[in-house]
Amino acid sequence: MKILLTTLNSKYVHSNLALKYLYSVVAESQLDVELKEFTINNEKDYVYGEIMRGGYDLVCVSCYIWNIEQIKELCTDLKKADPHMKFMLGGPEVSYDSTNFMKENPWVDYIIRGEGEYPFFQFCKCLAVGNTDPSLVSNLTYRLKGNIVENPIATLPVMDKLPFPYNFLEVEQDKVIYYESSRGCPFRCSYCLSSLEVTVRRLPLERVRRDIGYLLYKDVKQVKFVDRTFNYDRQRANDIWKYIIDKDNGKTNFHFEICGDMLDSDAFRILSKARKGLFQFEIGVQTANPYSLQAVERETDINPILYNVRKLMDMGNIHVHVDLIAGLPYEDYKSFGRSFDKVYGAGADNLQLGFLKLLKGTRIRQEAGEYHYKFRNKAPYELISNDFMSSLDLVKLKMVENVLELYHNRGGFDRATEYMIERMELTPFGFYERLADFYYSKDYQHAYHSKEDLYRIIYKFSMRQEARFSGISLAAKELLERDMAETMNEDSVKRFNRKGWNI
Template sequence: MSSLTFKSNPLSITSGSPKVVHTLALGYLASALKANKATQNEEVIILEREAVMHTLKTVKKEILREQPDVLGISVYLWNYQRAMSLCEMIKQDNPHITIVLGGPQVTYTAQEVLKENPSIDIIVRGEGEITFCELIEALKRRTPLHSVQGITFRHDNSIVQTPDRPPNCNLDAIPSPYLTGILDLSISEKLDLETSRGCCNRCAYCVWHRAYKKINYHSMERVFEELKFAHDTGVKEISFFDSVFDSPERGKALCTFIQTEGMDLRINIFLNVWSVKPEYLHMLKRSGTFSLDVGVQSMNPETLMLINRPSNVEVTKKALAHLEAGGVETICDIIFGLPRDTLQTVKAEIDSISSHRLTLQTNFLQLLPGSQLYETARHHGLVYTEEPPHMVYQTPTMTKEELIEVFQYGHFVRHRENMRRAIESGKVDRGVRLQWRFDSLFGG
């Protein structure tokens, strides 16, 4: 076996020059392969490209130029259709390439994906580092794949699904793709970090908790080492992929480290609405430039109960007030199309967030395969697109027209708040101010 090629999405353009936003998942896979004795000599190539900016023909040409033996593609809701088309194009040009898929979109529908897409050879389910190393070793030695846990594959005109692989409890055993140089930080101003896997919540629209009975953590020493390395390399912005700051002890340790080291960084974090506390916000503000992404999702009590959100309306209202008073840049997420939500309840949620001068971010409900809502969508009367991203466009309590209306309303409110901030900062001229005031008064 000569080489493996991983395909992913991100490439961002900043100031006219390309700046790579590395794909952490593929970096972990490559690091694991290089640390494994049986696969450490394999040539691993990561192709990071923004699907919107490159045609499939261009991506296919780039992959085939590398002449890989194995092509691995990380698949999500938003790139599923393009990934399937790309695999078909690759197989047509070179049927000898073994195509392996992984990621949340295919983990819980592996057999269906293989049945519907003959160009796919193997699917890695769940965590991929150990599984992928064993898979590559088996392919290299041409031994049967039946002993590799956590895969679904074709064999003698049938589809075989091996037992699930237990979660990896020792995350530090996976070498850091940053510290090992697999992902080159010298060409990136942004960094994505993962400090844990799993979730203690059981939200019905999510699958992150499904494979984990408990949360598995990287040691804080590992996280500190990656942070310091990134800062010393010139990284300006770090995004934490997990809810590390939902753990007060670990969140406080991170803030203390950042403050002690004098790191000048912009840090983006996720925070559950029930974790918002005044003392926590003060700590974040003292430690540097933080941007919070707070999951509100809904403020309808019936909806919160149905989607298993461990929150209530009073907790959310207090959190919004704390966020406004705390002075930390905040985005509040709400989801359109959840069960029992109505036009009136969602508009009230938008107004509540706006009244606290917080940035609104809205998303239509997308049904993740393997999630509780995906499996019970028909029971709840959710109408959604059959093809990924399985977007909900009608519910028993909201018509298609009402969902469009609330989307437009959310867009208007977000635009109004952006203009207000620009006016208050003096970044717009008087003519724009007058237009904004007219729009605010008359809903233009």
């Protein structure tokens, strides 16, 4: 039997850690198993052709909110082309309500629910000895005589029993290397799938050091830890950070998702010694509204988080990314603006304005009726409206998100935006809201704009404010020129000056 492990990643630089684990657990078997990853941006005919040419008996696909619709279309066509080809799905997008998914998608033969390594090993072990009885495989949903059967969920394996994928696979130098030192999360946020895992399991420190040491030896560009809350155990996190700093190869960057209020004095002492560019932190703030936090059972205090973000930014050696989520209970448009201002004021390098997604399996989706949530039928199930946010409110926040990404997160406008916020006596949210209104009123959203044109657009915005704030456009122009000189190379600046400020 010839088996393919595959998926559609969101970008080429991304890779799928789950498939690498599955490949590793059967790598030393006698089965013919291949691992091929594609992206959602690949031509449909290319992916279809590559799989058809492979002559596979079983195609195993890793499913997420960003690829499930394309996977359904792809596999439907493959099944029509080769009715004998079997399809096994796994991943968070099919692990919940698997029976209904199989009813709606008759091309699906098997679904592995939850963690897949042990069930996939069982399944392949049965294949290797010619046993086709699916009842022997835990976590498996399958078809039997016209019915759909769900086998019981297996006990979760000890983390150290999971193989290190790069003992069996080459390190992909041109991609982000995903790594996990723990599974599960100690928190129970109602919008997050990780809250469904009742325990946190972790690799022994010695194993983590050994794995990291190998990746450092291979000089990979970035290692992204997928641990849901990396520093839930402060001492363990500090030990790992110290090890990385001590073994730093001067090239590799490490990304962590952390809980901001769990950073202690020892962490700051250790982190202060890190090379600039060694670490990148993602800190989920989500909201500054205490009623919203309580409603989604997010046990955190916003003030220590923002205090620690400021301390990290003052150190100046760690890139910090913070998140907000629009659409949580009790967070209306004005409340979200206040949350935005508080988080923006912490000065993080990147502020992501995200929108609530009612994921399959989460408690907030199960309780959607309580606050009259309306959300899109297809993945990623993004919020349309609720009792606190109208659909128009969310559209307006999408506009703010767009200009925030262009004029804050991409960098290169700091002096000018800071000046205009102060000169116009606006809050940060009020400024980006007004900039968004201008940007969309001029129909700039309809086309891609170069960095040079973004400078011209915001200068034009400053000119619009001139009648009310005399001299603002001249001062903004001078600051934009300084921002531009720091951000763009000399040739780009010369090209800009030849064309001038008109767009």
